[in-house]
Amino acid sequence: MNSIHMSAECYPVAKVGGLADVVGALPKYQNKLGKKTGVVMPFYDNKFTQQNSFRTDHNSQVDLGDTSYDVEVLQLTNNDLGYPLYTVKIPGLLDRENVYGYEDDTERFVAFQKATLNWILQFEKKPEIVHCHDYHVGLIPFMMSKAHKYESLKNIPTILTIHNAQYQGQFSFEKLHYFPAYDLSHSGLLEWDQHINPLAAAVKSSWAVTTVSPSYLIELRSAANGLEWLLDNEKGKSIGILNGIDTDVWNPATDPMISKNFNGRNIVSGKRNNKNYLCDKFKLDPNKPLFAFIGRLVGEKGAELLPDIFKKTLENKSTDASILVLGSGDPAIEEALRSLNTAHKGNYNTFIGYDEQLSHIIYAGADFLVMPSRVEPCGLNQMYSLRYGTIPIVRSIGGLKDTITDIQEENGFGICHEHTTIEDATQAIERACELYHNQTRFKKIRKQIMQIDHSWDSAASNYIELYQKLIEK
Numbered sequence: 009m010n011s012i013h014m015s016a017e018c019y020p021v022a023k024v025g026g027l028a029d030v031v032g033a034l035p036k037y038q039n040k041l042g043k044k045t046g047v048v049m050p051f052y053d054n055k056f057t058q059q060n061s062f063r064t065d066h067n068s069q070v071d072l073g074d075t076s077y078d079v080e081v082l083q084l085t086n087n088d089l090g091y092p093l094y095t096v097k098i099p100g101l102l103d104r105e106n107v108y109g110y111e112d113d114t115e116r117f118v119a120f121q122k123a124t125l126n127w128i129l130q131f132e133k134k135p136e137i138v139h140c141h142d143y144h145v146g147l148i149p150f151m152m153s154k155a156h157k158y159e160s161l162k163n164i165p166t167i168l169t170i171h172n173a174q175y176q177g178q179f180s181f182e183k184l185h186y187f188p189a190y191d192l193s194h195s196g197l198l199e200w201d202q203h204i205n206p207l208a209a210a211v212k213s214s215w216a217v218t219t220v221s222p223s224y225l226i227e228l229r230s231a232a233n234g235l236e237w238l239l240d241n242e243k244g245k246s247i248g249i250l251n252g253i254d255t256d257v258w259n260p261a262t263d264p265m266i267s268k269n270f271n272g273r274n275i276v277s278g279k280r281n282n283k284n285y286l287c288d289k290f291k292l293d294p295n296k297p298l299f300a301f302i303g304r305l306v307g308e309k310g311a312e313l314l315p316d317i318f319k320k321t322l323e324n325k326s327t328d329a330s331i332l333v334l335g336s337g338d339p340a341i342e343e344a345l346r347s348l349n350t351a352h353k354g355n356y357n358t359f360i361g362y363d364e365q366l367s368h369i370i371y372a373g374a375d376f377l378v379m380p381s382r383v384e385p386c387g388l389n390q391m392y393s394l395r396y397g398t399i400p401i402v403r404s405i406g407g408l409k410d411t412i413t414d415i416q417e418e419n420g421f422g423i424c425h426e427h428t429t430i431e432d433a434t435q436a437i438e439r440a441c442e443l444y445h446n447q448t449r450f451k452k453i454r455k456q457i458m459q460i461d462h463s464w465d466s467a468a469s470n471y472i473e474l475y476q477k478l479i480e481k
């Protein structure tokens with residue numbers, strides 16, 4: 009392998025959000041471009057690992073303070089993903105069903121990072137680039153450059169890609185003994201706000217920082233959950249590279265998860281068939297414009313406003329729309345969204361939970377996708393939505409700003425609003441209804457958006473260019 013991606017998530021092995029989609033697709037496209045790239049991630053005890061076979065690549069041990077854990081690095085036997093996939097199994101720490109949400113997440117990810125570096129240490133041919141994704145692997149660049157044990161890795165360039173700066177993984181300096189020995193004068197590289205902050209450490213220690221859209225990079229300088237100054241200070245080594253989408257997985261012409269495959273030529277019958285299927289499933293009227301939301305029910309997505317946005321829309325007789333929600337997250341938001349079911353039966357429905365197939369069915373069957381995000385590092389939903397002929401309604405922020413142009417602009421194809429407020433979002437939905445009732449324009453835009461190319465081809469080469477620059481440094 010010339011380069012190696014390190015991540016807590018990777019689709020289809022383990023997915024919580026967009027991070028998995030990116031790490032699952034980018035290496036495949038890099039390999040297509042002739043760059044040998046692999047992925048290393050934790051081995052979770054989930055459906056994917058139970059249903060696939062792995063072979064042992066390496067056995068070792070990792071210490072965490074006084075405790076020592078067995079480590080087994082396992083490689084996925086088949087090459088269906090399009091790149092080699094390695095998983096680090098640490099019984100007692102990592103082999104659980106979920107990716108995050110355990111009290112000992114700090115211990116789990118520190119152990120994963122040390123075990124991964126121990127594995128790389130014994131490679132005969134070291135990778136030319138180590139590419140780290142988000143805070144869960146944010147201590148890698150520090151350990152590679154400063155820990156005595158990993159001295160032989162210190163000239164390998166490291167990249168941090170920030171998918172979400174909201175989560176930083178802070179923990180107390182009382183856990184410093186988890187670290188491999190290093191010259192303590194470098195402790196400042198780990199510290200932010202009197203804590204060990206893995207994301208800040210990665211920003212400081214990696215050779216380059218990328219964000220998943222150009223606008224997000226700029227926005228982080230004024231809103232980065234406490235790291236604004238640091239990100240502004242490190243702007244010289246930072247670059248925004250817009251994510252792509254895996255057009256093999258997200259292709260309405262071949263997607264096995266949707267009711268009827270379609271392409272730009274049979275879009276009218278294809279969308280109608282998928283909408284009928286979806287409306288039938290959720291007892292909605294297929295003759296009304298169908299608005300959908302898919303995502304994590306958290307403040308970043310503006311999700312706590314959704315119940316009011318939807319209530320206002322449903323009570324507005326002139327819009328006469330149907331709404332469908334797929335999401336999970338904050339229990340209070342889940343409950344507030346669910347509670348609209350009774351009053352608006354027939355026009356509104358929810359699926360609270362995570363369901364990959366249902367997300368495909370919704371992208372294929374809805375008319376519009378609503379994204380009133382407060383923060384959106386890149387956003388993949390709007391790109392999937394475009395590809396499936398579903399018009400996105402977005403708040404212009406981060407990657408949404410970089411990918412969606414309002415219909416009022418020349419060649420515009422989406423509906424944009426300025427603020428994450430109930431008023432802005434409901435007005436945007438009203439504008440969408442007007443568009444829906446002008447079926448000629450609506451269908452023209454729907455056809456236009458399916459042609460927009462957001463495949464990984466160009467984004468993957470942007471990363472390769474960056475790798476090359478760092479290698480030549």
Ligand code: ADP
Pocket residue numbers: 024025026027029302303304334335336361362363364367386387388389390
């Ligand atoms: P984030 O990573 O911030 O959650 P992204 O837009 O980058 O947001 O990626 C979200 C990904 O997760 C998309 O693939 C989306 O379809 C998927 N997703 C989010 N919530 C759900 C859910 N409840 N069920 C199925 N897929 C979901």
